[in-house]
Every structure is written in C-alpha cells, then in structure tokens.
Amino acid sequence: MPNTKIAGIGFYVPEQVVTNHDLMRHMDTTDEWIQERSGIVERRYAKRHEETTSTIGAKAARIAIERAGISEEDVDFIIFATLSPDYFFPGCGVLLQRELGITKTEIGALDIRNQCSGFVYGLSVADQFVRSGMYKNVLLVGAEIHSMGLDYSTRGRNVTVLFGDGAGAVVLQPTDEPGKGVLTSKLHSDGSYAEQLAFINPGCHSGYHARKMEQDIDFGYDEDAEFGGLFLSKKMFDDGMIFPNMDGQLVFKTAVTKFPEVIMEVLEDQGLQTSDIDLLVPHQANLRISQFVQRRLKLSDDQVWNNIQRYGNTTAATIPIALCEAWEAGKVKDGDLICLAAFGSGFTWGASLIRW
C-alpha cells in the first residue's frame, strides 16, 4: 500500500493588513494587551464584495496544484476545511470546484467542520483515500474569512482581536518511496465542551442543548414563535449572540494539555521522540500556547514554526499557511520529520507525522 505525500503546497493571505492599532479605533483594547496575551501584531482581512472563503481557498489551491505539476482537471477529490463557509449550504467544496473551473463530475467534494483541527482531520481523511488507491490527486484546502463575522465592539474584543483571514492548500498523492509521506495521524474529540468555543446562531438548536444539559444558557431563540423564528431572533442581534463566543481560559488550559499529549501519541506510535522532530507546525491559536508546548516538549526555537504574529488565528488555514511558509523558507527539506498538531472548538484535536 502506498503512503500519502504532499506533492504541492500553497497559501494566500488577503492584501489588507489590519494592525492592533487599527482595531483600537473600534474597541477598547491596546496593542500591548493583544501582543502580551497572544503574540499577535497584525492580521489580514479579505476585500469585502470581492473575496470569499472559497475564492481565497482557490487562490491557495492554484499554487498547490501548479507546484504538484498537475492541472485543475487532474484533481479527483476535494476536501475543504472551514468554519466560515460562504453559505450555510452548500459547502465550500463545490464552490471551490466551480471557482477552479473543474467541470468534470467524476470528482467528490467534501466539507470538514472541525474548526482549528480541520486541516489535520482533512489530512487524515485524504490519507485514507490515497492509501486505499481510491483517489490519486486529493486537493485539501483550509480557508477562513473571519473578518466578516466578528463583533467589532468592545463586547467582542476577547475573540475579535485573535482572528484573521487566509487560506492554505495541499495536493496529496500516493508515493512508493519507503518511509516517506504521512506516517500516522491521531484524532480526538470531546463534545462536552461544544459551547465553550462556538458560533451558535443561526442554528437549528432551539435551545435544546441548554435544556438537555440543564444549564441556564440563553441562546436568544424566540420562545413564542409558533413556526420559524428559531434561526434568528431580535434578541440574538441585540445581545450579540450572532457572533462567536469563547471561554478563553478554558480553551487555553485544555490546549496546553492536549497539544503535548497528542504530539507524544503520534511520536510513540512511530517509535520516535521529540528530538527526532525537524519541524513542529502547531495550529496558530496563541503564541503563548505554542511557546508553552515548545517548553513542555523541550523543543528548540529551530524546531517550531510560528507565524501568528503576522496573521492571527486563521483556524483551518493556520497549519497549511505556516507549513507552506516554512517550506518556502527552506525549513522543510527532503527526509525531514514534520509534525502537525491542532486543538480547537469541539473540542477536537489531533496530530500528524509526515516524513517529507
């Protein structure tokens, strides 16, 4: 059975740079607070009316496709990971297919809703398809446009300052080179914390989960509506329930435990240790989280790639953007052991080991 290799990689970030000082004009925050708590200096925002999650995904995809030495028509399966899709439905996978001008219908398009761990989950799914021989050119994209769904008032500052827009893509192909390609992936989830980092409305929940958990959570749905009125209510707008919410401290504490655990899990699975890692590309949630993980695993600065300072958290796009930047900088070389690891909303988390 062949392994799965990354045959081409690309990324795209929108041109517009938004600094912490730019955000200070909209909300009560400071450059010092944002840098000290997250490491972020600036992020990119997409051009409204011109760019969408699927179109920026397509920009990254075209680069990955070209670098893989194939054409758009050669792609036989699309996996699109995002939490900020163009539409509620259909998913970004088919929109990407259309944007890339892929007219053949002998192709599948799958959307992945795993937020920060979407790329690692997507890689694991793609790996199964490639190794089984079902597909030969899987296009995996992680892309987000957060800027159109954030609360720019002081109420939303704990979330808004962290996120940015961007896209990354890889083309996955079979390789017969022994010991090369994706060596292993481990995926995890714990739905107990689903609402602690979430974008809940609009949704079809009608308050069900709060009642079931016997928790006094007000999701703002309309109790009195006979029909409808359940997706969006005036209260949801008035109280800002149409924006993401996050228990930052809980996410932080859980992330710094789960990252090292799952990284050790993939290493142990392959009989390897942290000193064998040439480059760890962690999901870019917070520079403090990455630094904590680095210290815990006793990794050198040279073994970890961070770019959150320039792009913020681009969720499903952070790993392919960071991996692509590292590759372009010559930090990912033939034979290197690369570890990808992610943690986020769900909670879901996972890691993959790749021999480049």
Ligand code: UT7
């Ligand atoms: O991909 C996964 C996605 N998310 C994460 O990984 C996030 C994980 N969590 C974090 O990164 C951190 O929890 C944050 C960066 C979000 C927050 O840092 P923190 O050290 O946990 O701060 P905090 O939430 O405990 O808030 C401390 C104070 C509060 O004020 P009071 O109550 O002490 O007066 C907040 O209201 O900081 C205030 N605050 C802000 N102040 C200025 C919250 N956001 C801001 C802000 N600017 N943007």
